[in-house]
Amino acid sequence: MISTLSFGHPPSGAHARLSISSSPQPSMSSSSDSPIATPTFGTNDQSPLDARADSHADSGPSPSEIVPKIEECEIALADVKTEPLAEDPPISPTEPVRRRGRGRPRIYPPRSPTTSKQTKARSKTGCTTCRKRKKKCDETRPFCLSCQKNNIHCEGYKPVEIWKSGKERAAEARRISMDMKFELPPLMEGVENDIDRILLQHFISRASCVLTLHGSQSTNPFTRILLPMALKHEGLMHSVLCLSASHLCSLSPSQDYQDRQTFHRGKALHLLNQDLARQKAGERGTMVYEDSNVAQILLHLLHSICDGNTSGEYRYHMNAAKQIAMTQRSKDPEFQSLFDEFFYYHYIASEITSLEGAEVTMMDDFKLPFQINPETAALIGVSDGLFGFISKISNMRRRIRARIDNHEEPSMDYEALLTAHTIDSGLRSWVCPQTPGTPRYTVSMLYRQATWVYLYRTTKPSEPHPFIKDAVDNGIKYINDLPAEGWIQSNVLLPLFLIGCAAFEEQQRVEINRAFTGLMAVTGLGNIHHAKEVVDRVWELMDANDPESWDWERIIDSKGWDFLAT
Known part of the structure; x- marks a missing residue:
């Protein structure tokens, strides 16, 4: 079937005429069997439609006379494409249209890739100052040139943070909380670590008990008199811990206890020498010792007993204690009684194991220069007068x-x-x-x-x-x-x-x-x-x-x- 579309060129003053023929015509320009619509442009040959158009040219065109020709087309089924199925079922003509209700939009609204706006990501690697000022940073390190040109202090750059999952951040937070552990400051001067606290407790519970006849802490002169003094004097506290470490080493040898004993002994002697250097001479030109320093001398004397020292080191402290006993008295009667009893006991006992010694003139007629209640005495032999006999026997042994x-x-x-x-x-x-x-x-x-x-x-x-x-x-x-x-x-x-x-x-x-x-x-x-x-x-x-x-x-x-x- 051939559809022929002819366009005529009427003479001047005439209306254009359109002729559509639906009758089959033989092909004039091609030998192919496929239907081809061929337009022909002619000047001499006219169709009957053209003749009728010319006859009515003078009276004007009539719409009822112009009948368009409808050309039948052959449609091959192979050329017909199936319409894609819609996701939603078609709405029937009788069913009213249901519009989507107003409310929260979809979580991920569809967006056409052609209409989405391509936004440029802001850089987060600039310096802190430029980011606060919302200015472009040239990111020069360690300080950017932009801040230097504007004469502004550059705060530098934040450290690069690597992205981590929630579990990794939680694990890191737990690790940081465990690592960030601050040690508590010492409550008492001289008691610096856990070992020192063990030494202090050992002195209270056991070491002080084997040095006196008082088993109760409330009546023990070391815990009742010396320990409160040690809480106010660092040098005396070091002396207490040194004595305790010496006794603890004899019970259960340990390098940790030995190291702390050496440390506290060095600190105690150093602070004692500093205190003695600041002491002033009394009215007679003799040195006047504070009670805390006298207590230190007494504890160093007892340390030689606990330590088992055989070099005669105790004699340095014994001679100092002897000078103190003969030249001064404490204002605290309880401390003075404690010092007298312990000094005379160990001074007289030292004559039993030594070739050296001198008669204690203060012990003439077996009388003591002080009074101690035998029921509350810390040691046996001094308050009841027996050490007066022992002193006389020691003097007689030296003469023999x-x-x-x-x-x-x-x-x-x-x-x-x-x-x-x-x-x-x-x-x-x-x-x-x-x-x-x-x-x-x-x-x-x-x-x-x-x-x-x-x-x-x-x-x-x-x-x-x-x-x-x-x-x-x-x-x-x-x-x-x-x-x-x-x-x-x-x-x-x-x-x-x-x-x-x-x-x-x-x-x-x-x-x-x-x-x-x-x-x-x-x-x-x-x-x-x-x-x-x-x-x-x-x-x-x-x-x-x-x-x-x-x-x-x-x-x-x-x-x-x-x-x-x-």
């Missing part, structure tokens, strides 16, 4: 030793015999001020027995005798009757040492060894080992019938030792 060294005969002269008789009579008439049946009474009677043994070993030949055997047996009975508490065992070493040096019998030595072992376990004092070693040496000389077995001071000196058996 000097006569033996000078080969003077007899070694026991008339003056020595008179002194021995006076001491013996005093011991027999001595009345124990303690309540019978109490541990304090037993310890006092043990000291009385050890004092008589000390007198016998000084004035009699070093050989077995029934008198000395009975005295040693009775002393062992007193030791066995004592309770095993540490506070009552604190005063046992000195009488145990004196009785041990007079034990000629094997059975007595078994009991003495048992007592030494128990004393080491209970008190943990370092000087007990040295005292036991001296007793063992005395026993060897006894078994060899050596007449020099009475002079244990010379045995100690031959070893190069100088220690306190207290």
Whole structure:
């Protein structure tokens, strides 16, 4: 089928005519069978439609006369494309149109890629100053040139943050919270770490108890008098911790405790020297010590006992304490009583284990220059007058030793015999001020027995005798009757040492060894080992019938030792 569209060119003044033919016409320009609409433009040949148009040209065109021709087209089914199915079902003509209700828009509204606005992301790597000023930054590091040109302080750049998930940020926050741990400052000067707190607690609960006869913390002079002073004085607190570390090392050796002992000892001595350098001389030109410094000297003296020092280091503190005792008095009567008792006890006891010594002139007629209630005394032997006898015996031993060294005969002269008789009579008439049946009474009677043994070993030949055997047996009975508490065992070493040096019998030595072992376990004092070693040496000389077995001071000196058996 051929659709022919003809456009005529009428003469001038005539209307244009349109002719559409629907009749099949043979192809004039192509031999193809496909339907082709070929427009033809002619000037001479006219169709009947053109002739009718010309006849009515003068009267004007009539709309009813112009009938358009509709050309039938063949449509191949292959050329027809199927209409895509809509997502929503079609709405019927009778069904009213349902419009989408007003409300919140879709979460992800569809957006045409052609109509979306291409926004340019702002840079977040500029300096802090330019970002605050909302200015463009040239990002020069470490400080941008833009700020420098405008004479503005550049705050620099924030650190680059790497994106992390929620779990990673939570884990990092937990790690930072665990790492960010601030140590609390020390509550007391001198107590700096956990070990120091352990040392302070050990001093309160045990170390102070093995140095006095007071088992209760409320009556112990170290916790009741010295500890409050240490809370106000750093040097005294270091002295307390040094003493506690020394005692703890003897019980359970540890490098940590040893290091803290060395540290606190160094700090205590350094602060003590600083305080003494600032002290002013008294009216007589002598040095006046503060109570805290006197307490430090006393604690350093006790430290040599806990540490088991055999170099005679305690004598430096002993001489300083002696000068203080003779030249000044404290305004605090309780502290003065504590100092007097501890100084005189250790000063007189030091003569038992040393060749050096001088007579204590203040102990004439066995009277003390101070008064201490025996029921509340911290040590046995001082307040009840027994140490007055011991001091006299020590002085007599030095005179006898000097006569033996000078080969003077007899070694026991008339003056020595008179002194021995006076001491013996005093011991027999001595009345124990303690309540019978109490541990304090037993310890006092043990000291009385050890004092008589000390007198016998000084004035009699070093050989077995029934008198000395009975005295040693009775002393062992007193030791066995004592309770095993540490506070009552604190005063046992000195009488145990004196009785041990007079034990000629094997059975007595078994009991003495048992007592030494128990004393080491209970008190943990370092000087007990040295005292036991001296007793063992005395026993060897006894078994060899050596007449020099009475002079244990010379045995100690031959070893190069100088220690306190207290």
